[in-house]
Structure formats: structure tokens, C-alpha cells
Amino acid sequence: MTKTHVTTTINGEVTEFLCEPGATLLAVLRNELQLTGTKEGCGTGDCGACSVTLNGRLVCSCLVLGVEAEGAEIGTVEGIGGIDKLHIIQEKFLEHAALQCGICTPGLIVSTKALLAENPEPTEKEARYYLAGNLCRCTGYDKIIRAVMDSAEAMRGDA
Amino acid sequence: MVSVVYEAPASVQDAVALLSGAEITATVLAGGTDLIIQMQGLVNESRLLVDLKKIPAMMEATLDAEGLQLGPCMSCAELTSREDIKSVYPGLIEAAYLIGSTQIQGRASVGGNLCNSSPAADTVPALIVNNAQCVIVGPSGERSIQVEDFATGVGQNCLEKGELLSLIRIPLPAANTSDAYLRFIPRTEMDIAVAGAAVSITLDDDGICTAARVSIGAVAPTVLVVAKAAEVLLGTKVDVQALQAVAEAASKASSPITDRRGTDEYRRHVVGVLAKRAAAIAAERVRGIQS
Amino acid sequence: MSEAREYKYIGRRTIRPDGFDKVTGRANYGADLSLPGMIWGKILRSPYAHAVIKSIDSSKAEAHPDVMAVVTYQDYPAVSSGGFEPGDGPTDLCDLARNILADDKALYHGHAIAAIAARTEAAAEEALSLIDIDYEVLPPVMDVADAMQPGSPVLHEDLFTKGLAEQPEKASNIATRMELKKGDIEAGFAAAEVIIERDFYTPTVHQGYIEPHATTVRYDEDGQSMIWCSTQGHFDVRASTAKLLSMDLGKLKVIASEIGGGFGGKTTVYLEPVALMLSKKSGRPVKMVMTRDEVFRASGPGSATRSTVKIGAKKDGTITAMQAKLCFEAGAFKGSPMGPGCMTVFTPYDVENIYIEGYDVVVNKPKVAAYRAPGAPQAEFAAEMVINELADELNIDPIELRLQNAAKEGTQTVYGPKLKAVGLVECLEAAKNSPHYKQALAENQGRGLAAGFWFNIGGQSSVIINMNPDGTGTIVEGNPDIGGSRASMQLMAAEELGIDVSKLNPIVADTEHVPYSATTGGSRTTFATGMAVIEAAQDVVRQMKERAAAVWNVTVEQVDWSDGVAINTAGEDRLTAAEICQGADRTGGQISGRGNINARGAGPSFAVHLCDVEVDMETGKTAVVRYTAIQDAGKAIHPGYVEGQYQGGAVQGIGWALNEEYIYNEDGVMENAGFLDYRIPLASDLPMIDTIIVEVPNAFHPFGVRGVGETGIVPPLAAVATAVSDAIGVRMTNLPCSPPRVLKAIQDTA
């Protein structure tokens, strides 16, 4: 199988990779680029652990081909917060104990960031529906929703 | 896994040329939310994927005096954020909004929903009650077909080799007309419809129904138009009896199967409930326009 | 005892020490390790639920240029049947071997038959189709009731029922019959004025952890082989794998990755012994990751059950007799949690006359694994439903009826010990006084309440606290942290040492760096490993005092330890932990404390849940509109993670009650092996889950801790089903209360 050369921007950095045209963006991120923060829970679009942004839109990276990233802007959890300063959403998730095992957390952080970019003042119901594609089996969502609502408030305060 | 050749042509003509000239199985790629999963099951096969998302016309939607010209590959996320479209076709937008999760909507398209030709596709009943038309382009030119005639069976449609869906055309609704779409799923999100129903209703100034269309999904091999359910609304004020008659007509028209998503008996019952509730919502929307 | 003690750290909602890595994506889970030269393993699985494997021909696959190894059952040293304790309860080694790769029979759809390692994942998958297998297909047995019938097809010709008065002559699907009794059941029913008897069904369900099973291994002929995997118990992975490959424990290092959920499902092995054999044969590191489809079909779900519960009471509410027959599906090999089911079913009640009969039955489904309070949710569901019906029948409030008969300190359990101080009454009182219980219901709404019990376990745990020369410490433990337990270890060590949490770093070490620790399961970690932490911390304090005594030239008895500072009671001297550690080179070398224990005295945890639902009477769809989980924690070390356990357990239980089930077709093939159709609860399905932490200290733990992880999944099945029943006016006895089933119940009574 011949591999295709792809040039894309990941978390603001121009990145090149070679991939088989049938490979998913998720496989490329994890196996080619060692960006293992993006998780695979199902590979079929059902769990949201693989959530990334593609040109600003929230998508499942397991349902995007690596070759479709050509010329696009990708955002993964590795691009949120940093060594010296966590993003408010990350801080709130920690503060509210909104993770237990943490496998859903990268996806939820990416999704929450997308939610609050689209809707800085979501109601609880809007937050729950927006995040319905991010499965969490550990927490029962209570603390996640609290972290999301609190992040929204803190981010509005920051602005 | 399949061995894939990927092309992203910049024009419809190039796409048609690729599709019709292909020596291996050629498939159109829109959002990929059906296709990429379907390809996972294949072993030792080759596919040419023709990605239409680099063709600008495929990704746009224009609302004018003619109605809506919808580029079939526009993502549902983009479509549902269009307030102008939502105010004219609220039922269609609510159907698009129901597809999958936020993430799925970031990719999934109405064209893909239609071309995947599942009887449970959520946007299809809503397209049908709005008299939507498919514009199809292929090696021998362009043709049009009503959405209700597009699918021919479960996962099957009237596209011939080399053809693609290039546009979805939805006429402007008549005055005092509105629509609604409801589906039933066991949870609140992330399920494929057990049954679905779209209704479009026109009321005169006295609140009497003068025109209606009812379409139901996931209860037969293809999405159905239920003329009988529309008929029973005509001349009524969309009152309780009329709604009950809609429910009965919709249930009667259905021929569901039993599978992991529901029993035939249950689907037949629920599709009636949905049709009746959708009709009530559509009528309420018209009354909202009128007042 | 602990009530009087004032805590400085315990009870604080600290930021978990591993949190940073988990919110930034840096934490490494089972599928996140790649090694140089690594190849990929894939498993060929049975397309039939029940079949004889007549032959396996892998020659074509072996000839494939990308294939580097093929493995079948034949590659393993022969093992004999018989008990073997990897740690978390006995396992039959022969069954374990035959589950990992089938011997002469495929016993469920998805049963592993052969494995391939190839240069790429795609090549391995492709090559699977090159293995030819000749099957003789047999009729599958898919329900416990059918499997118990005399004429049923038999899964194992060598399975003879244990626990019968006489040894049976014929093989059957019933592996074990068990009986528990107390008092005189006949007399108990004779004394009753009201008797209620009902049959119940619960379906096969899955733990539904979001991270699929995954491992990366490297076999080394001379030295140290290595397994990296997502597991609740890496010592048990080591034990099982070493046994199956006939290796010394000391030659196998198992590293527990971060774990993306387990709930009991990651207490056994599936991939690891296969991957290691592939690595041995290929000479390459091998990675294997299950797909979600494989997780559903071929890991260990929770048992489906059929049960009958009969309860008798006097008109005043005194329960006189409780009887149950509990039939548990074990899946393809014996060993369902029927035992704990029998032991827990009536434990919330102090009743004189009890008779329980349990059956462990094999069927053509994947071998079940532990699932959060294994056996208890199914068993107690049946009991609690009858208790609620009894309350209605007697016209007594369900909380009052329970208070009247509640188990308490001194209650003789049916399985052995008398209960020590427990918190059931306190939980019931809290429920009674909660705003939730007082809130009126709206139209089409219903309310349900249920109690739940789980023993919790202790067992072996090992902890080392290594003090660093700057006075900071590393807490080395051997229990994979599945829900924030490192935060609790840190808090308990800080409390005992008097050193701030920020200076103590807990880590989960591999099997080489800390002695044996039993699996993270049975809600034991905060209790047992916590005790080991305390013991290790006390060991550190003892040494600190000795060093200070040496510096001051006083006896150890003259040295006090307070807030991380050694105090010379004979003078003015003070030495901080940091100072002692800095000077350790002059007082005898570095300081390290250890706590290697076998913890006894795990405190049982009771819970009471309250649930309100609203039912769409035309579609049968249920929405949970309000939920309160009340549970005894003994002492909540980190209240945030205690609440999290209550909420998570409640929501898993809600899923079990409303929508989750394995749906099989008539060939025994699961039809909903994905999260789209195996419907676990979503954020949009739920309200906030209110919690009330009750604290009745466990006398056996220095801080009073009880395990809290499991009990929370016990009450919701009956709480939700009772609420649905209340809303629709029909008693639901079969789970899940899915829309079609609820609608049918409504229509059947209309």
C-alpha cells in the first residue's frame, strides 16, 4: 500500500506525516505522531474518547481519515493547557473530582472547550446534550457537569 | 481493512469522471460517519474514495425566493447553526440536530444521510414532507428526482455508477405552513431511530387544515409517505380526533421488523404516537406564525 | 477508636496527585505503549456459540510474509484442572486456559480460537482469514432456565454438579448448588400473615468500562519478560500468565498502566498470556488491543439471573421468613457470583428464618467476570422488589418497614459472622429526613426506594514509603488506581506522618518494586492498602524518632512526633522531618517505612437509594428525574471521590435497570455489541445525583474506613424498577425496564 504525504497543523504546529489513505486520524495521532492523549474507546463514533477539533469543529477522530487532515487545523488535548498553566476547564475538572479513571477526560476536556467556545453560557441541559456523545462510565456525569458549569462561569469572569 | 485510494476533486465534473472511470469500487465520501464504519468490516478489498468536501458548491446552502439549495455535504453542525433556515424549516433542522452526537454532527451531512439510504435516516422524512428534490449528476448529465423516490430498499437507492447527489432542492413552504419531526429512541441521544415521523401542515385563517404531508421512518424498508395520514387532517382543526386518526393511519401504513432496536409491534404503535405528536407540533407552529 | 480524633488532612478535597497527567492527556493507559520492533497481535474468534473444533489449519497464515507467529491452545504447556488462587478468589486453571484460547470446543460466539502476530495491525487482521477451522456446530444453550433442564445440550462432558447430597452420575450444566439457612423456614412462613412470592429476571450486562483491554509485552528468553497492561491487579496477571506459560514469578515483570475503568471486568486475563506466547514465538514485542466489539463478545460480562423470592410477614410488619432461589449464569465456564448473591440477598434484614438456594450454571455466553459487588445487584434486586411490594400490601411506609427489620450491630448473618456496627439504620433515617423523600410527585411520576449491602474485603497489601533527603516522600503501592485512590493514600500518609500532602507522592509500582498486593477490587484499596500506608507511615515515624533520639542522645521514649516534627520532651530540641532526612547519612542511612499486611476486618457498607422517574405512558420511556444515593462510608477520606463512587454506582445501576442488556439472536450471536445499541446512560439522560455520606466508623480501621466502591450499584435496580412500577401501576419484575417492556405492562393492564 502506498502511503500519502499529509501536511496539517496540529495544536498550532505545522506537522507532516505519511499515512495509509484508509487510516483514521485517530490511528495517525496515536500511532504515527505518538499523540496518545486522544483515546480510543470504540472506533465507531459512539464514545467520544477520541474527540478532537477539525477546523474548529468538534469531531470524532476515529471517523475522520488521516488524509482528510491535509491543510486542516487539528486541535487535541495536548494543545490545551501546558506545563506551567492548566486551562480553566482542566483546573475545574480536577477541583470537582470530575474524573475517576480518566479515560474519558481528554475527550471531555476537548468537547467542553468546544462547547464553551460556541455557547459561553450554557444551561445545564444544554451542556448535558452537547456532551451526550462523550461517554463516561465512572462518574455518573454529576461532577463533570458541575465542572463544566463552573468552568463556564469562571471563563466568563475571566473575559 | 480496505486498501484505499483517496481523491478530493475540486469540481463535480472531476468527481463524476473519477467515479465513472474507476476500475476498483468507487465510493463517494461525505462526512464519513456511515462510510468509515462500513469500511471497517471489509477485508482484502480496494476502494476509491472520492471526497466531495473540497467542492465548494457541495458545502454551501442558499436560501432565497426559490427555497433552499442545500449542498449535500454540508455538515449538520453547520446547517443547524443557520437560524435563517431553521425559521423556515424547523422540522428539517430538528431532524438534522438529532443525528448522532455533537461530534457526529460535525461531520455528518444530509446528503450522506439520504445516500446511505437507511430507513431510519432522520432527515429523510423531514425532507419528504417539505417536497425536497434530489439533483443527481452523472456521466450522462443531470436529472432530478423527488426524495421519496430516491431510496429503493434498505441501503439501496437509484444512483447509477458514476452518479452523485449534487444538490438538494427544497421549495419554500406555502404560506401558513410549518413542519415538525420526532423520533423515538430509548435514551435521549446517540441512538438510531426506532421509529420517526415528520409532518408538514398548512392551516387557513380559521385554523382549518388545507394541506398536509406525513412521512414515517424506520418502519418499512424505505421511508414512507403516508397519504392517508395526511388526508385525515384535511378539513379539521387538527384536534384530538384528527390526531388520533393520524396515529392510526401511520401505524396502519407501517410494516416494521423486529430487531435489536425494537419489536414490530412496538414500532407500529410508537410511529402512530410520533405522527400524532409531530402533527400537533407542526400545527402549533403554524398557529404561532399566524398570531 | 477513631470518632474523637481531629483530622488535619483526612476529609479534605485535595487535588489528586495524578490529576495533572490525566487532564492533559499525558497519562499512559493500556494501549498507549509502543516498543521498538513491536508487532501487532489479533485474535481469531469463533463464529459459533457452540461448536466442536475438529481441526485448525494455520499453514496458510504462517506462510503470509507479514505474519511472525501463530498461537493456539496447543502451544501452551498442559495444565490440569483444579483450584488456583491468583488472588481474587479461586480460578480453575484449566478453565482459564480454555477461555484464553479454546481447546476442542468453542463455547460462545467470540471465543478465542487462535492468535496471529504480524508486522502491522492490518496485516494481522487480514491473516486471520487465512486460518482454516473445521467446526461441527452444536445447538447453543442461552438461558439459565433452559440450561438447567434435564434434556439440555451439555457444554462440558466433565462437569458434574457439586453441592448435591449425592454425586450425580451424569454431566450437566449445573456446576454448583449451594444452600444457606438460618432458623426454621417452614415455621417462619407458618407464622406469617402475609406472604409474597415473585419471579425475577435480570439480563446479561457489561461493566462498560470505556477503555478496551490492551497490552504490550516483551518475552525475554534469558532475563526478564515484561507485560504492560490495563488491569485491576497486575500481581494476578503475573500469577495467571506465569502459570499458563510455566514461568517463575520472578522472571515476569508486570507493569500496570493507568486503567480506564474496570468495575471488576479487569480482574482476570484475556490478552496477556496470548500476547506473551506470540512474543515468545516471534521474538518481538507484541501489542494487542481489543476492539469494542471484542470487549462485548469476549470479555467477562455480568451474570444474567432468574430468581424467585418469597417473604412472609406479620401484619405489624415483622418479617418472619425469607426464602430465595437464585440461578446465575456463569457463561461458558463455571464460577458465577452465585455465592455472594446468596450471601447478600437478605443481609439488610434481621430475620430469624431464612432459606437460600443458589445455582451456578454454564451457558453459551462469555465467561462472566466480577462486576461491582458481584452477584449482589441481581440478588438484592429480587429481594428489595418483594420488600417494597410487602410494604404496599401491609400499607407501611417502605422506610418504616425496613427500619423495623433492619440489620444492625449483632445481627446474625446467614453466611457466618455477626455484624459489627453498621450504618443501615442511619442511611434509612437520612433517607426519611431527606428533602427528596418529602417532595411531592407530579403526574406520571413514581418513586422507588431500595437498600443495598456489600461485604467489602481486606486481604494482602504492601506499601513502602521512601523518604527522600529533602524530607519529601514517595508512597509506593501495588494497587492500580482506578478512581482516585492515590489521593486517599496521600491523605492517609499525610495524616499519619504529619507531612503535607504536597510533599508526598504516591505511585503505583510494578510487580518488581513492591511486594504482592491483591487486586484493586472488593472495595478494598482505601481500606486495606490504606492500612498498609498507615503502617508504613508509622514505621517511618518510628525511625524518625530513633534518629532524633540518636542526635539528641536521649531514649526514643523521650521523643514525641507531632505535625511532622520530632520533639525532645526532655528539652527544647526540635527536628523537622526534612532535617532528619537531610541528616540521615549521619544517623544510619536513608529512611524507608514498610507496611506489608493481610488486612482483616473490612467493614460492610450499606446504602439506601431514592429514585423518582417520569414515564411517557404512550411510549413506555422512562426518565429519571431525581436521584439520591445515601451510603455509609465509615469515614470518607476524600469526600469528592466517595461521592463519585456513589454517583457512578447509581448511574451504572440506572443503566442496568432501564436499558442495558445483551440481545442475542437464536444462534447465540450478540446483536448489540457496541455502545450505539448497548445503551449505557449518557449525560443527557440524567439529573444530578445527590449524595449523602453517612459515617459509622469501622472499628477495625484506624480512621474508620469502609470500602465504598461497590455497594452503590446494589440498590438502583430495585429503586428504579419500583419507581417505574409506581408510575405505571404495574409491578415490573424483569429487567431492563426498557420502553417496549414498560409499554407492554401498561397495555396489558389497560
Ligand SMILES: Cc1cc2nc3c(=O)[nH]c(=O)nc-3n(C[C@H](O)[C@H](O)[C@H](O)COP(=O)(O)OP(=O)(O)OC[C@H]3O[C@@H](n4cnc5c(N)ncnc54)[C@H](O)[C@@H]3O)c2cc1C
Ligand atoms: C454514533 C453515530 C450516531 C448516528 N446517529 C444517527 C442518527 O441519530 N440519525 C441518523 O439518521 N443517522 C445517524 N448516524 C448515521 C450517519 O451519521 C448519518 O447517516 C449521516 O447523515 C451520514 O452522513 P455522512 O456525510 O457522514 O455520510 P458518509 O458516511 O460520508 O456517506 C454515507 C453514504 O452516502 C454516500 N454519499 C454521501 N454523499 C453522497 C453524495 N453527495 N452523492 C452520492 N453518494 C453520497 C456515501 O458513498 C456512503 O455510501 C449515526 C452515525 C454514528 C456513527
Ligand code: FES
Ligand atoms: S473512539 Fe471515536 S467515538 Fe469512540
Ligand code: FES
Ligand atoms: S472517568 Fe472513567 S470513564 Fe469517565
